Amino acid sequence: MAASAIDIERNPKFQQLVAARKSLGWTLSIVMLAIYFGFILLVAFNKDLGNFLGWPLYSGAVATVGIVIGLFVIVSAFVLTGIYVVKANKRYDELTRQIVEESR
Amino acid sequence: MTRIKTLVSGAALAALASPAFADAIAGGAQKQATNWSAIIMFGIFVVLTLGITYWAAKRTRSAAQFYTAGGGITGFQNGLAIAGDYMSAASFLGISGLVYLSGFDGLIYSVGWLVGWPIVTFLIAEPLRNLGKFTFADVASFRFKQAPIRVMAACGTLVTVAFYLIAQMVGAGSLIKLLFGLDYAYAVVIVGVLMIVYVTFGGMVATTWVQIIKACLLLAGATFMAIMVLATFGFSPEALFAKAVEVHPKHLAIMQPGTLINSPLSAISLGLALMFGTAGLPHILMRFFTVADAKAARKSVFYATGFIGYFYILTFIIGFGAIVLVSTNPEFLNADLIAKGKSGIEAIKGGNNMAAIDLAGAVGGNIFLGFISAVAFATILAVVSGLTLAGASAISHDLYATVIKRGQANEQDEIRVSKIATIVLGVIAVVLGIVFEKQNVAFMVGLAFSIAASCNFPVLLMSMMWRGMTTRGAVYGGFLGLMSALVGVIFSPAVWEATLGNPKGSALFQISNPALFSMSIAFLGIYIVSKLDRSKRAQRDREGFDAQYVRSQTGIGASGASAH
Numbered sequence: 001m002a003a004s005a006i007d008i009e010r011n012p013k014f015q016q017l018v019a020a021r022k023s024l025g026w027t028l029s030i031v032m033l034a035i036y037f038g039f040i041l042l043v044a045f046n047k048d049l050g051n052f053l054g055w056p057l058y059s060g061a062v063a064t065v066g067i068v069i070g071l072f073v074i075v076s077a078f079v080l081t082g083i084y085v086v087k088a089n090k091r092y093d094e095l096t097r098q099i100v101e102e103s104r
Numbered sequence: 105m106t107r108i109k110t111l112v113s114g115a116a117l118a119a120l121a122s123p124a125f126a127d128a129i130a131g132g133a134q135k136q137a138t139n140w141s142a143i144i145m146f147g148i149f150v151v152l153t154l155g156i157t158y159w160a161a162k163r164t165r166s167a168a169q170f171y172t173a174g175g176g177i178t179g180f181q182n183g184l185a186i187a188g189d190y191m192s193a194a195s196f197l198g199i200s201g202l203v204y205l206s207g208f209d210g211l212i213y214s215v216g217w218l219v220g221w222p223i224v225t226f227l228i229a230e231p232l233r234n235l236g237k238f239t240f241a242d243v244a245s246f247r248f249k250q251a252p253i254r255v256m257a258a259c260g261t262l263v264t265v266a267f268y269l270i271a272q273m274v275g276a277g278s279l280i281k282l283l284f285g286l287d288y289a290y291a292v293v294i295v296g297v298l299m300i301v302y303v304t305f306g307g308m309v310a311t312t313w314v315q316i317i318k319a320c321l322l323l324a325g326a327t328f329m330a331i332m333v334l335a336t337f338g339f340s341p342e343a344l345f346a347k348a349v350e351v352h353p354k355h356l357a358i359m360q361p362g363t364l365i366n367s368p369l370s371a372i373s374l375g376l377a378l379m380f381g382t383a384g385l386p387h388i389l390m391r392f393f394t395v396a397d398a399k400a401a402r403k404s405v406f407y408a409t410g411f412i413g414y415f416y417i418l419t420f421i422i423g424f425g426a427i428v429l430v431s432t433n434p435e436f437l438n439a440d441l442i443a444k445g446k447s448g449i450e451a452i453k454g455g456n457n458m459a460a461i462d463l464a465g466a467v468g469g470n471i472f473l474g475f476i477s478a479v480a481f482a483t484i485l486a487v488v489s490g491l492t493l494a495g496a497s498a499i500s501h502d503l504y505a506t507v508i509k510r511g512q513a514n515e516q517d518e519i520r521v522s523k524i525a526t527i528v529l530g531v532i533a534v535v536l537g538i539v540f541e542k543q544n545v546a547f548m549v550g551l552a553f554s555i556a557a558s559c560n561f562p563v564l565l566m567s568m569m570w571r572g573m574t575t576r577g578a579v580y581g582g583f584l585g586l587m588s589a590l591v592g593v594i595f596s597p598a599v600w601e602a603t604l605g606n607p608k609g610s611a612l613f614q615i616s617n618p619a620l621f622s623m624s625i626a627f628l629g630i631y632i633v634s635k636l637d638r639s640k641r642a643q644r645d646r647e648g649f650d651a652q653y654v655r656s657q658t659g660i661g662a663s664g665a666s667a668h
Contacts, residue, residue, distance in 0.1 A: 005651040008658070018657055025226040032226075036219040040375050043212055043361045044368040053208075054360030062345040064359040070211040074218055074413045081222045085406045088230075093399055096658050103660060 003103040011102060017095040024087060028080050039073050042066075138285035141474030142481075146284070149317075149482050150298065156313045160306035167515045170307035170522065171238040171497055172393040177312055179400040183407025185312045186391050188319030189490050190217070190382075190408070191415050192272070193279060193483045194549065196322065197457045199416065203423020204431070204459035205449065207348070207358025210423055214416035216375055220382030221409040225402060228383055231568045231656035232392050233401035239494075240389040240560065241502045244567050247648030248575040249641055250511070253563075254502040256582045260559040261386040261502075263586065264552045265495035268385075269488060269529075271548040273537030276484040282454045283461065283477040289538055296534035299489045303496065303530075304523045308394060311489045318486040321479045323411065325464070326418040329476075332467035333425030341421075348427040353447040358427075370616050377619035381553030384561035387494035398659050419460070426459035429466040436462040488533070496525040547603060550617060551593045558585035558622035566630050568656055571649040574642035577634025585626025592618020 008014050046053050046066075053066030168174050177185070195217065203210030236242040241257035273292055280291035302310045337343040345359065352358050382388065392401045430436045431448035436458075441451035452458055461480070465473035500522030505513035513521075563582045566573045593599055595612035615621075634642070655661050 005654040008654045008660070009650060014654070014657070021657070029223055029226045032219060032222045036215070036379070037372065037375060039215060040212075040371045041368060044371045046361045051360060054356070061342060062349050062356075062359060063342055064208075066208055066360050067211065067345075070208070070215055071417065073215045074416060077218050077222050078410050078413045081225045081406045081409045084222075084225055085402055088402055089399070099658050100660055103658075 008099065008103050011099055013095055013099050013102070017092060017099065020095075021088070021092055024084065028084055032077065032080055035073055035076050039069060042069070139283065139474060139477060141471055142284055142477035143286075143474075145474050145478035146481050149321075149478055153298075153302065153310075153314045153317065156317075157302050157306035157310040160309035160313065164305075164307040164309055167238070167501075167518055169309065170519050171493075171501065172390070173308040173312055175394060175396050177394040179395055179403030180407055181312070181316055182391055182395050182400070182404035183411060184319045185315040185394075186388060186404060186408035187411035187415070188315035188322075188483075188486055189388055189391065190412055191319060191322055191483065192487045193275060193480050195416075196326070196419065196483065197279070197460055197480060200419045200423040200426065200460040200463075201456040201458070203420055204426045204452075205456045206354070206362050207352070207424070207427075208360055209362045211420055212361070214419065216378040217382070218409070218413055218416060220379040221405055221412065223379060224383045225405040225409070227565070228568075229392060229401045229405050230398040232389065232564075233395065233398045234656045234659040234662045235568070235652065236393050238390075238393060238501045239497050240386060240564055241498070241506075244560075244563050244578070245506075246567065247652045248567070248578060248645050251507045252575055252579045253582075254506050256579050257560070257563070258498040258502040258507075260384075260555065260563075260582060260586055261498040262495055263590075264384075264386060264556050264560065265491050265498075265529075267548040267555070268552040269491050269495070269533045270536050270540055271552070272484055272488050272491070273533050274540050274543070276481075276488070277537055277541060279457075279484070280481060282458065283480060288541055292534055292537040295485055295488060296530050296537070298485055299492055299533075300527055300530040302485075302489045303493050303526045308390075308493060311486075311493050312391075312394060314482075314489060315486045318479065318482045319411070322483060323415060323418075325472075325476050325479050326415060326422065328472075329425065329460070329463055329467055330418045330421040333421055333429070333463070336425075336429070344421075344424055344428065348424045351432055351448070352427050353449060367615075369620070373615055373620035374617045376623060377550070377553045377557050377617045380557040380561045380619070380623065382556075384556030384559070384564065385552075386498065386556075386560065387490040389560075389564075390490075390494050390497065397662070422460050422463055425467070426463040430459055430462045433466060436465070492526055492529050492533070495529050496522045499525040499529075543603070547593065547596075547599050550598070551589070554589040554593055554617060554619050554622060555586055557619050558589040558626050559583075562623065562626040562630060566627070568652075570634075571646055571653075572634050573630060574634045574637040574639070574645040576637045576639065576642065577630045577632075580633040581626050581628075581630030584629040585622055588622035588625045589618055592622050 042049070042053060053064060053069065055065045057063045057065060057068060164170050166174070195214075199210050199214055202213065232240070232243055235246050239257070239261070241254050241261070244257050245253035273295065276295045277288040277292040280286050281288050284291070302314055334341070334344065337347065349355050349358065392404070395401050395404055427449070430452060434442070436453055437448055437451040438453050442448070449456075452462065461473060461476055464476035468475075500518050504521045505511065505518045559582050562585055563578050566581075567578060592613055596616055596618065597611045597614060598616055600606050600611040601608055
């Protein structure tokens with residue numbers, strides 16, 4: 001007799017899985033939103049910030065702070081996704097396997 | 105003053121939604137000399153993809169194979185296919201063209217288009233795969249009364265697909281006129297016929313492989329161009345930037361934000377539409393059902409994010425390369441405009457969207473220019489195929505099989521309906537593509553993103569996360585989001601003033617993208633109507649949450665990969 005949904009929800013491993021995944025997922029989402037909207041607001045208020053994004057990267061450089069920050073946002077999207085996938089592969093899949101096993 | 109600012113960013117947003125098309129259309133694309141090397145290479149691509157379709161047709165017997173390739177696509181392959189859906193001609197030609205024109209501002213758009221992906225990974229990809237079968241409506245209607253939610257989701261899907269499709273068709277016609285020297289109508293018909301053949305015979309298997317091949321060609325071509333550009337400057341980006349600043353008429357201004365975004369409200373609203381529109385596009389959501397399980401779904405978005413991010417960095421280098429190598433080369437410039445005192449940037453033949461194509465000629469000669477043109481055409485073809493398949497699935501799986509036949513449809517009948525729907529959608533797309541030839545349809549991609557973010561996404565997210573949502577809440581919230589996005593776009597400066605020709609300042613909403621408001625309306629609508637819902641059905645909806653939650657988190661009971 002397979003376990004009912006309520007039984008599975010009561011399994012401490014299920015609660016552990018859901019809590020861990022929820023907190024990681026939302027934390028990373030908030031980090032991504034903060035990075036992106038931080039960038040957008042920097043662009044929108046650039047003039048009030050003394051053209052911060054247009055500052056040369058180092059004295060005499062043509063490359064600007066803005067270009068580096070823009071590239072950083074692109075790279076951060078990839079890195080954050082990578083962090084999630086590595087953690088999920090390591091931990092969540094094993095927990096899920098155990099829950100599925102115990103529910104049979 | 106603020107109004108002027110919003111207007112400026114409004115026009116920019118319309119362009120942003122699909123910069124390539126905006127200019128190809130607004131610039132009244134002129135027919136070029138027939139480009140034989142491009143046509144031959146495109147011909148090779150067509151023969152290859154038709155071969156794949158023939159191979160795919162033999163393995164497309166069941167509904168699962170038709171809609172989702174039987175769940176047999178690997179995470180890596182699906183990552184390429186998702187990236188392919190996203191790396192449209194608009195992002196390749198449009199973003200590199202925007203970088204060519206104004207430098208840094210191009211980067212703002214690439215960033216906006218990328219950051220939705222991590223959110224999809226963290227919150228949507230796994231539950232979506234665990235709950236769904238063929239369409240995202242499977243997920244949105246999981247524990248609810250089927251018919252009303254399916255109708256609402258099908259409306260969201262079809263409206264999104266229709267606007268996206270028209271923009272792609274008009275863009276295809278104009279670009280092909282420019283690239284190949286073919287007539288507009290021929291170009292639109294060729295795209296329509298090939299797309300119908302891929303989808304009706306090969307279903308998702310063929311559509312996915314066409315997308316994968318195109319993604320590889322595009323990534324390879326763009327990588328080659330970026331390397332050639334950097335090699336010219338001894339692989340020093342600083343030297344490339346320095347030369348670009350020297351030859352560009354805006355000089356140092358191309359290294360910092362320009363005029364495209366300066367109203368914070370518009371900027372945030374647009375950011376929301378780009379970010380969450382991505383998570384609500386039906387042809388993208390459907391791709392999550394083509395992999396075996398939640399783990400593969402998660403991996404595929406990781407690969408896709410990597411490919412798309414890499415691609416946007418390439419387009420940035422390509423745009424700067426074009427500033428240096430194209431705008432200084434008389435071969436690519438319109439001599440009349442130069443004589444009138446225009447800069448090389450403004451005088452580029454065919455408009456700034458040709459920057460990447462011309463750069464291909466500058467670094468790789470005529471054959472490589474032909475190759476990149478053929479890839480651009482292939483890109484449009486692959487994207488419209490995915491869109492049409494998503495639209496046809498909404499008609500056959502959601503409307504026909506679930507609503508009309510109440511889930512009792514015979515599988516072969518359902519497949520037949522989706523094939524007929526594909527042909528009908530294809531014909532409509534061709535007709536509308538020809539009807540809208542002279543219209544500025546750039547706002548339509550923006551509209552598609554707004555609707556996806558305001559109707560599809562809120563219903564999908566709330567159905568997966570919130571126990572309290574009821575059928576009534578989902579239907580009201582979804583339709584409110586859909587309508588408010590439509591109204592918001594129609595009465596925005598970009599459509600009401602720029603497209604419909606009403607006087608400046610007469611638009612009801614002086615904000616270029618309604619997502620900030622229409623998304624809020626959708627979420628609030630879902631919340632309030634669900635809270636007030638005391639019906640018997642509402643009780644069942646809430647009680648169904650436990651079973652749905654367990655399946656979404658663990659995959660127990662999820663539809664697996666079918667036999668191969």
